[in-house]
Amino acid sequence: MTKFIIRRLLLLIPILLGLTLLIFVFTRLLPGDPATTILGERATPENMAIVREALGLDRPLHEQYLQYMGGLLQGDLGRSFITNRDVVDDFLQRFPATIELSVAAILFAIAVGIPLGMYTAKRRGTWVDSAGTVVSLIGISIPIFFLGLMLKWLFAIQFPILPDSGRIDLVDYYVPRVTNFMTVDALLAGEPGGVIDALRHLVLPALALGTIPLAVIMRITRASVVDVLNEDYVRTAHAKGLRESVVDGRHILRNALLPVVTVIGLQTGLLLGGAILTETIFTWGGVGRWIYDAVTARDYQIIQSGVLMLALIFVLVNLVVDISYGFLNPRIRHS
Amino acid sequence: MTGAAVARPAEQEERSIGLWRDAFQRMRRSPAAIIGGAIITFFVLMAIFAPFIAPFDPTRGNLGDSYLPPSWEHLFGTNVQGQDVFSRIVFGSRLTLGIAVMSVTLGVTVGAILGATAGYFRGWIDATIMRAVDIMLSIPGLLLAIAVVSWLGRGVVQIAIAIAIVNVPIFARILRGSLLALRDADYVIAAKSVGVGGPTLLLRHMLPNAIGPLIVQATLALATAVVDAAALGFLGLGPPDPRVPEWGSMLSDTYRYLTDAVHLAFFPGIAIVLAVLGFNLLGDGMREALDPRLRR
Numbered sequence: 131m132t133k134f135i136i137r138r139l140l141l142l143i144p145i146l147l148g149l150t151l152l153i154f155v156f157t158r159l160l161p162g163d164p165a166t167t168i169l170g171e172r173a174t175p176e177n178m179a180i181v182r183e184a185l186g187l188d189r190p191l192h193e194q195y196l197q198y199m200g201g202l203l204q205g206d207l208g209r210s211f212i213t214n215r216d217v218v219d220d221f222l223q224r225f226p227a228t229i230e231l232s233v234a235a236i237l238f239a240i241a242v243g244i245p246l247g248m249y250t251a252k253r254r255g256t257w258v259d260s261a262g263t264v265v266s267l268i269g270i271s272i273p274i275f276f277l278g279l280m281l282k283w284l285f286a287i288q289f290p291i292l293p294d295s296g297r298i299d300l301v302d303y304y305v306p307r308v309t310n311f312m313t314v315d316a317l318l319a320g321e322p323g324g325v326i327d328a329l330r331h332l333v334l335p336a337l338a339l340g341t342i343p344l345a346v347i348m349r350i351t352r353a354s355v356v357d358v359l360n361e362d363y364v365r366t367a368h369a370k371g372l373r374e375s376v377v378d379g380r381h382i383l384r385n386a387l388l389p390v391v392t393v394i395g396l397q398t399g400l401l402l403g404g405a406i407l408t409e410t411i412f413t414w415g416g417v418g419r420w421i422y423d424a425v426t427a428r429d430y431q432i433i434q435s436g437v438l439m440l441a442l443i444f445v446l447v448n449l450v451v452d453i454s455y456g457f458l459n460p461r462i463r464h465s
Numbered sequence: 466m467t468g469a470a471v472a473r474p475a476e477q478e479e480r481s482i483g484l485w486r487d488a489f490q491r492m493r494r495s496p497a498a499i500i501g502g503a504i505i506t507f508f509v510l511m512a513i514f515a516p517f518i519a520p521f522d523p524t525r526g527n528l529g530d531s532y533l534p535p536s537w538e539h540l541f542g543t544n545v546q547g548q549d550v551f552s553r554i555v556f557g558s559r560l561t562l563g564i565a566v567m568s569v570t571l572g573v574t575v576g577a578i579l580g581a582t583a584g585y586f587r588g589w590i591d592a593t594i595m596r597a598v599d600i601m602l603s604i605p606g607l608l609l610a611i612a613v614v615s616w617l618g619r620g621v622v623q624i625a626i627a628i629a630i631v632n633v634p635i636f637a638r639i640l641r642g643s644l645l646a647l648r649d650a651d652y653v654i655a656a657k658s659v660g661v662g663g664p665t666l667l668l669r670h671m672l673p674n675a676i677g678p679l680i681v682q683a684t685l686a687l688a689t690a691v692v693d694a695a696a697l698g699f700l701g702l703g704p705p706d707p708r709v710p711e712w713g714s715m716l717s718d719t720y721r722y723l724t725d726a727v728h729l730a731f732f733p734g735i736a737i738v739l740a741v742l743g744f745n746l747l748g749d750g751m752r753e754a755l756d757p758r759l760r761r
């Protein structure tokens with residue numbers, strides 16, 4: 131097992147190296163450059179040259195790449211070309227917002243998706259199962275931005291029971307930023323009302339972002355449980371007179387969980403992409419929207435580092451998924 | 466099954482035709498495939514006959530008529546420019562279907578070539594291609610598409626290319642996987658042992674048997690292509706001419722007017738959901754029809 135983990139970690143190195151190169155080349159392919167954004171369209175060539183020189187953009191590309199990599203290895207992601215703020219600082223400020231949203235979304239998806247999948251699988255062939263299949267297909271087919279808009283309209287405008295944007299009510303609650311996880315910060319500030327308010331702000335974005343993963347998890351769980359239901363050991367467990375809940379949890383779900391875990395890992399990648407849309411609709415100050423704005427402004431440093439961080443997280447989540455196979459399935463652990 | 470088929474070539478012939486015919490017949494009995502097919506046919510007809518269905522010119526607006534709620538004259542209401550939303554949705558189906566088909570065709574072609582090369586040659590070629598695939602898959606798809614559109618510029622073809630690029634690694638990985646699984650199949654070994662090799666082995670013996678999952682994935686990719694194209698439009702990266710009726714672009718900015726004009730978001734959104742649902746249903750029906758485990 132240890133050998134497996136080490137091998138997988140070593141495999142990450144070429145992938146990450148390739149990623150830095152790919153993203154670097156890509157940012158330089160974008161038409162226009164930060165100098166245009168800083169000075170505007172009508173800047174004189176002389177002024178453009180001065181700004182480019184100050185930013186180091188006049189140097190050969192391989193030098194720029196090596197300098198970027200040198201900084202990266204020392205944990206220095208450089209400064210934004212536009213705002214001159216440290217990219218690491220900006221990232222650390224926004225990233226918790228995206229994590230908070232993504233975790234809420236995936237928890238919602240798992241907490242609802244797995245039981246629903248299990249429930250419909252055990253009633254396969256009935257109308258409950260058919261209804262579940264239809265609902266999950268519709269859930270998969272609703273684009274995040276459309277669902278987000280409709281949730282916002284229904285629960286924040288038509289029936290204003292939930293906040294329509296932002297992460298906390300800044301007028302009612304003063305919460306000093308410590309971790310930038312709003313729920314945690316409100317807790318640290320000793321504001322129980324603030325915690326509840328932060329959670330209320332999370333509901334609609336998390337629903338919007340979590341619905342597709344929910345539907346996918348539900349479908350996979352159903353299919354996987356149906357496969358396991360016919361196994362001999364399930365019949366044996368029933369025949370032994372074990373309680374239904376014990377058979378469900380220990381014999382069925384545990385064996386059916388492997389494909390579900392794979393899908394949860396893959397869905398996190400989609401979540402990080404979907405965060406761009408959700409953060410736009412709900413004015414959620416996370417990394418998704420930050421990177422999108424950086425692409426528009428040609429802020430090379432932010433694009434390079436931001437995309438790299440997102441990709442790194444995605445790769446790490448899937449590594450954790452692969453490792454968790456070993457714990458879920460002893461057959462893999464011992465082979 | 467395959468062992469027996471190799472021993473009796475006549476039966477193999479019959480079987481290999483049988484798979485597709487059987488798949489088609491089972492699709493005709495699958496409610497998912499029927500409903501999905503009906504929805505897609507509906508949109509295809511809408512795209513073809515758009516000028517006859519749409520009551521108004523989708524690009525012309527009358528500023529005096531902006532923000533009208535749905536009525537008999539304007540079924541789905543009008544937008545900021547006073548353009549008829551229904552007509553824009555009808556004409557928008559052309560763009561949506563066009564982008565989806567273009568991007569998936571391009572993505573499948575490039576992805577299949579890469580996947581076949583990797584799965585057939587193995588060795589360092591395989592390793593290089595698959596590492597590149599891993600790298601591309603580690604970037605969130607929508608982000609990659611945004612980057613490509615920013616690079617190539619806004620436009621219908623550019624959007625299709627961006628979505629195709631997102632799909633290439635997925636198709637490559639699927640085809641390579643199916644090919645690897647076939648490498649030790651009895652009929653492949655048999656073909657090799659009688660001296661069949663090179664492109665003939667790949668094209669005549671392996672590809673036809675490996676292509677099922679690719680077709681299913683391509684149909685499902687049409688659904689994601691519709692969503693991705695709309696997402697780009699929603700983020701303001703749709704066709705540069707605002708008069709062009711693109712479903713996603715129609716939703717863009719509507720979050721600012723939700724209070725007064727929810728119909729601007731609702732109707733284009735429903736069109737997107739229906740088209741995506743149609744392709745998803747079709748893909749699901751196809752998957753079941755082509756799944757050898759479910760054959761009679």
